[in-house]
Amino acid sequence: xxxxxxxxxxxxxxxxxxxxxxxxxxxxxxxxxxxxxxxxxxxxxxxxxxxxxxxxxxxxxxxxxxxxxxxxxxxxxxxxxxxxxxxxxxxxxxxxxxxxxxxxxxxxxxxxxxxxxxxxxxxxxxxxxxxxxxxxxxxxxxxxxxxxxxxxxxxxxxxxxxxxxxxxxxxxxxxxxxxxxxxxxxxxxxxxxxxxxxxxxxxxxxxxxxxxxxxxxxxxxxxxxxxxxxxxxxxxxxxxxxxxxxxxxx
Amino acid sequence: xxxxxxxxxxxxxxxxxxxxxxxxxxxxxxxxxxxxxxxxxxxxxxxxxxxxxxxxxxxxxxxxxxxxxxxxxxxxxxxxxxxxxxxxxxxxxxxxxxxxxxxxxxxxxxxxxxxxxxxxxxxxxxxxxxxxxxxxxxxxxxxxxxxxxxxxxxxxxxxxxxxxxxxxxxxxxxxxxxxxxxxxxxxxxxxxxxxxxxxxxxxxxxxxxxxxxxxxxxxxxxxxxxxxxxxxxxxxxxxxxxxxxxxxxxxxxxxxxxxxxxxxxxxxxxxxxxxxxxxxxxxxxxxxxxxxxxxxxxxxxxxxxxxxxxxxxxxxxxxxxxx
Ligand SMILES: Nc1ncnc2c1ncn2[C@@H]1O[C@H](COP(=O)(O)OP(=O)(O)OP(=O)(O)O)[C@@H](O)[C@H]1O
Ligand SMILES: [Mg+2]
Numbered sequence: 001x002x003x004x005x006x007x008x009x010x011x012x013x014x015x016x017x018x019x020x021x022x023x024x025x026x027x028x029x030x031x032x033x034x035x036x037x038x039x040x041x042x043x044x045x046x047x048x049x050x051x052x053x054x055x056x057x058x059x060x061x062x063x064x065x066x067x068x069x070x071x072x073x074x075x076x077x078x079x080x081x082x083x084x085x086x087x088x089x090x091x092x093x094x095x096x097x098x099x100x101x102x103x104x105x106x107x108x109x110x111x112x113x114x115x116x117x118x119x120x121x122x123x124x125x126x127x128x129x130x131x132x133x134x135x136x137x138x139x140x141x142x143x144x145x146x147x148x149x150x151x152x153x154x155x156x157x158x159x160x161x162x163x164x165x166x167x168x169x170x171x172x173x174x175x176x177x178x179x180x181x182x183x184x185x186x187x188x189x190x191x192x193x194x195x196x197x198x199x200x201x202x203x204x205x206x207x208x209x210x211x212x213x214x215x216x217x218x219x220x221x222x223x224x225x226x227x228x229x230x231x232x233x234x235x236x237x238x239x240x241x242x243x244x245x246x247x248x249x250x
Numbered sequence: 251x252x253x254x255x256x257x258x259x260x261x262x263x264x265x266x267x268x269x270x271x272x273x274x275x276x277x278x279x280x281x282x283x284x285x286x287x288x289x290x291x292x293x294x295x296x297x298x299x300x301x302x303x304x305x306x307x308x309x310x311x312x313x314x315x316x317x318x319x320x321x322x323x324x325x326x327x328x329x330x331x332x333x334x335x336x337x338x339x340x341x342x343x344x345x346x347x348x349x350x351x352x353x354x355x356x357x358x359x360x361x362x363x364x365x366x367x368x369x370x371x372x373x374x375x376x377x378x379x380x381x382x383x384x385x386x387x388x389x390x391x392x393x394x395x396x397x398x399x400x401x402x403x404x405x406x407x408x409x410x411x412x413x414x415x416x417x418x419x420x421x422x423x424x425x426x427x428x429x430x431x432x433x434x435x436x437x438x439x440x441x442x443x444x445x446x447x448x449x450x451x452x453x454x455x456x457x458x459x460x461x462x463x464x465x466x467x468x469x470x471x472x473x474x475x476x477x478x479x480x481x482x483x484x485x486x487x488x489x490x491x492x493x494x495x496x497x498x499x500x501x502x503x504x505x506x507x508x509x510x511x512x513x514x515x516x517x518x519x520x521x522x523x524x525x526x527x528x529x530x531x532x533x534x535x536x537x538x539x540x541x542x543x544x545x546x547x548x549x550x551x552x553x554x555x556x557x558x559x560x561x562x563x564x565x566x567x568x569x570x571x572x573x
Contacts, residue, residue, distance in 0.1 A: 059461060080463040095461050097454035099521035100447075108451055109462030111444045118442040 008071045010035050010168050010200040011056065011087075016065035018051060018224075025051045029065070029226045031219055033169065033200040038191065040211040040232075041204045043221035043244055049204045050092050052221070053171045056202070057089045058082040069168070083109075086167035090175050092204075094158040098147040102139055103128040105146060106161050127164075135160050135190055151178035155187075163190060170194055172203040176210065188214055208237050222246055273566055274514050274527050278534045285541035292544045299540065301423070305491070307536035308425040309334070309484035309500070313507045314514070314528040315436040316477035321511060322440070323473045324453035324520030325379035329368055329386040330481040330507065334500025335394035337361045337485030342403035342495035350409055354486065361482020362475060364390060369474030373467035379474070387504075394497040402496040405489050414490025428487060429529070432480070437525040449473060453520020506535045509560040 009032035018026040026048045033039050041049050054060045056067065058076030066073050069085045076082050082089070089095075096105050103124045104111070112120040128142040137156035139149060146154060155178050162170055172191070176184040191214055194201055205211050211218060212232060220227040220243040227243045285294045293299050313330050320327045340360040345353025364386065371382045405411060417424040440446040451459040452469045460466050481500070489495045512518060513534060514527030538559065542552045 057461070078463075079461040083463055089461070091461065093457075095455070095458035097451045097458050097521065099454045099517070100450060104447060104451075108458065109448070109464050111447055113444060118438070119444065119447060 009033060009068075010070055011202070012068040012071075013056070014066045014068075016052070016055060016067075017063045018048075018055060018060065019063045024224055026055070026062075026224045029221075031226075031229065033202055035168070035200055036195050036198040037217070038195055038201040038203060038215045040215035040218045041202060041221065042206070042208070042211060042218060042240065046223075047221040048224040049221055050173055053089060053091070053173050053202070053204065056082070056171060057087060080109075083165070085169075087169045087171065088162035088166035089171045090155075090158045090162045090173060092173040092177075094154055096146045096154060096158060099145060101142065102132075102144050102146065102149075102157055103142040105157060106131070106142075106164065108161075110165070131160050131164055135163065136186060152180060152183050155179060156183070159187060159190060163194060166194070166199055169200040169202070172201065174204050174206065176205070176207070184210070208240060211240075212237065220244055272515075274530050274534065277513065278530050278537070281534060281537055281541070285537065285544075289541060289544050294541060294544055299544075301426075303533065303536045303540050304429065305423060305425045306540075307532050308429045308491075309487045310503050310507050310510060310535065311429050311529055311532040312432050312480050312484045312487065313477075313500075313503060314510045314532045315432055315525055316473075316480035317507055317511045318436070318440065318514075318516050318523045318525050318528045319449055319473040320379075320477045321516050321518065322453045322520055322523040323449045323469055324456065325372060325470060325473060326383060327365075327368065327379065327474060327477040327481075328383040328504060329364060329390060330477060330484075331500055331504035332387050332390035332394055333361050333364045333478055333481035334485040334488060334503065335495070335497045336364065336390050336397070337482035338489040338495035338499050339394055339397045339403060339485075339497065341486055342405050342489055343398070345405060345407055345410060346403070350407055353407070353410065357486045357489070358479055358482045361478045361480070361485065363478070364481075365475040365478020366471070368478065369471035372474060373470035379470075391497075391501075398497070400497060402494050404494050406493070411490050411493050414486045415493065416491065425487060425491065428483075432483070433525060433529050440523070440525050445469075445472070450521055450523075453517075455521075505556075505560070507532070509556070510535050512560070 011033040013029060013031045016026055016029040017024070029052065031039070041052065043049055051060065055062050058079045058081050061077065067076065068074065069087070074081065074085065097108060103121070106128045107124050112123050114120045125142045132139060132142065135156070137153070137160050139153050139156065146157065149157070155175065159175055176187050179187060188210065191201055191203065203214065215232045217229055217231055218235065218240060219229045220240065222244060230239065313334070316330070317327060337357040337360040341353045341357030344356035368379070368383055368386055371377050372379045413424060415424065419427060440449070448459065448464045448469050451462070451464060452466050456466050485495075485499060488499045510531035511523070511528045514524055514529070514531030516523030516528065535556075538556060539552070542555060547555070
C-alpha cells in the first residue's frame with residue numbers, strides 16, 4: 001500500500017506476554033509497525049492498550065517475548081533506552097510536570113546547557129516558541145506553567161514534545177481524548193505529517209471514525225488477547241466493533 | 251480545579267508570579283518595620299544588633315538551603331536537628347586529636363554519611379522520608395549524647411574558630427561569608443543547572459521525571475546527601491562560633507528551618523521553591539526571635555507567636571498549591 005512497506009519494520013513485537021502479580025494483562029501479542037505507517041490499537045477499557053504502550057516504551061518489561069527496533073532485538077529496562085532509539089510517547093496521563101513551565105517540560109530530561117554547564121533557557125524558549133507556532137498549539141507563552149493551561153493545551157504540549165523528539169516511532173495513547181473538534185483535527189493533521197516524515201505511528205483511540213480516517217492497519221485487543229489485525233481499507237466498522245466486543249464471531 | 255482558573259491563562263507574565271513567591275519579602279518588610287518602630291529605643295536598629303541577627307541565623311540558613319533541595323524533590327529531612335550535633339562533636343573530637351583538616355573532614359563527613367543513610371533508605375528501600383528521618387532524628391540524637399557522655403567538648407583551635415566562627419575577612423565576618431557563598435552556590439545549582447531542574451521535576455511528578463529519563467532514585471539520594479552535608483557544615487559553624495560542641499546544638503533549629511523554607515516559598519509537596527526565599531525566611535525567623543526577646547516576651551510567648559506565624563505560612567503554601 002505504501003512504498004515503504006517493503007522496508008524493515010521500525011517496531012516488531014513477537015509473542016509479548018505480560019503478567020501483573022499473577023494476572024495476565026497481555027498474551028501472545030505480535031505486531032509490526034513500518035516506517036511511515038499508522039497502526040491503530042483499539043479495544044475496550046482495560047483491554048491492555050496502555051500496558052502495551054508502556055511495554056514498548058520501557059516503563060514495564062514484558063514477562064516474555066521480544067521487541068525489535070529496526071530489526072535489532074532490544075531489551076528496554078527503562079524509558080531512557082526507548083528514547084535513545086528514537087521512540088517517543090504521549091502517555092494517557094500526559095506525563096507533564098505541572099508546576100514547571102511549558103519550555104522546561106518540552107526539554108524535560110534533555111535540557112541543553114551552555115559552556116558553563118548552566119541551563120540554556122534562551123534556546124529552550126526559542127525552540128519551544130518555534131515548535132508551538134509550527135504545530136499551532138495555542139498556549140499563552142513558553143513561560144506558562146502547565147497547571148494554568150486547559151486540558152487541551154496540556155495535551156498539545158505533550159504532543160508537541162513527542163513530535164519534536166521522535167525520529168523513528170511515536171506512540172500515542174488517546175491523544176485527542178480531551179480535545180474539541182478543531183483541536184482534534186489539528187492533532188490528526190500532525191499525525192499525518194509524522195507519516196510524511198516516515199515516522200511509524202502507533203495510536204490508541206476509542207473513536208472509530210478517527211481510526212478509519214487515519215490508520216493503515218487496525219489491531220484489536222480484547223482482555224489482553226490479540227483478536228486480529230486488519231488493513232483499514234479492507235474492513236469496516238461493523239467488523240471492528242464485532243472484534244472489539246466479541247458479540248459476533250467473524 | 252486549575253482549569254477553572256481561566257483568567258490566569260493569557261497572562262504569560264502573571265503566571266510566573268504568585269502570592270507565595272513574594273509573601274516572604276512583604277512579611278520580612280512588615281516585621282522589620284514593626285520592630286523598627288516598636289523597638290526603636292531598645293537597640294533593634296543598631297548595626298550591632300542587625301549584624302548579630304545575620305550571624306545567629308547562619309547555621310539555620312545553611313540548613314535551610316539543603317532543605318529547599320529536599321522539599322523541592324518532594325521529600326523531607328527531619329534528621330538535620332540531630333545531624334548538627336553529631337557533626338559538631340565529630341569535628342571537635344577529631345580536631346583535638348588529629349588536627350584542623352581532619353576535624354573539618356570529620357564534621358562534614360558525618361553529615362554526608364547521615365545524609366547518605368537517609369537517602370539510601372528513601373531512594374532504594376523506598377521508605378517515606380518522613381518516617382526515615384523521624385527515626386534517624388531520634389537515633390542520632392542518641393548517638394550525639396553517647397559520643398561524649400553528654401559532656402561539652404571545647405574547640406580551641408584558633409584557625410578553626412576564626413574560619414567557622416568569629417573571624418573577619420575583608421571586613422566581613424566569616425559567618426556572613428559562609429551564608430553568602432552557600433546561598434549563591436545553592437541558588438545557581440538550584441535554578442541554573444540540569445540537576446536543579448531534575449530535582450524540581452522529581453518533586454513535581456516523579457513518574458513524568460522517570461519516563462523522561464531522569465533517575466529519580468539518584469535525585470532522592472542526592473538531595474538527602476546535600477541536606478546532611480549542609481547540616482554538617484552548620485555544625486561546624488556552631489562549634490566555631492561557640493568554641494565548643496555539645497549534644498544540644500541544633501536541637502531547636504528544626505522547626506525554625508522548616509518554617510523558613512516554607513515561608514520562603516518552597517512548596518511542602520515539592521516541585522517549586524526558592525533558595526533566596528529561604529534565606530529571607532531564615533533572616534525573618536531570626537529577626538522575629540531577636541525582636542520578641544527585645545520586646546521582653548517570655549520564652550513561652552515567643553514559642554506561641556512563632557507557632558502562629560508558621561501556621562499562617564503553611565496555610566498560604568497549601569492554598570497556593572491547590573489553586
Ligand atoms: N501496574 C499495574 N499493576 C497491575 N495491574 C495493572 C497495571 N497496569 C495495568 N493493569 C491492569 O491491566 C489491564 C489493562 O490495563 P490498561 O491500562 O492497559 O487498559 P487500557 O486498554 O489502556 O484501558 P483504557 O481504554 O481504559 O485506557 C487492566 O485490567 C489493569 O487493571
Ligand atoms: Mg489506557
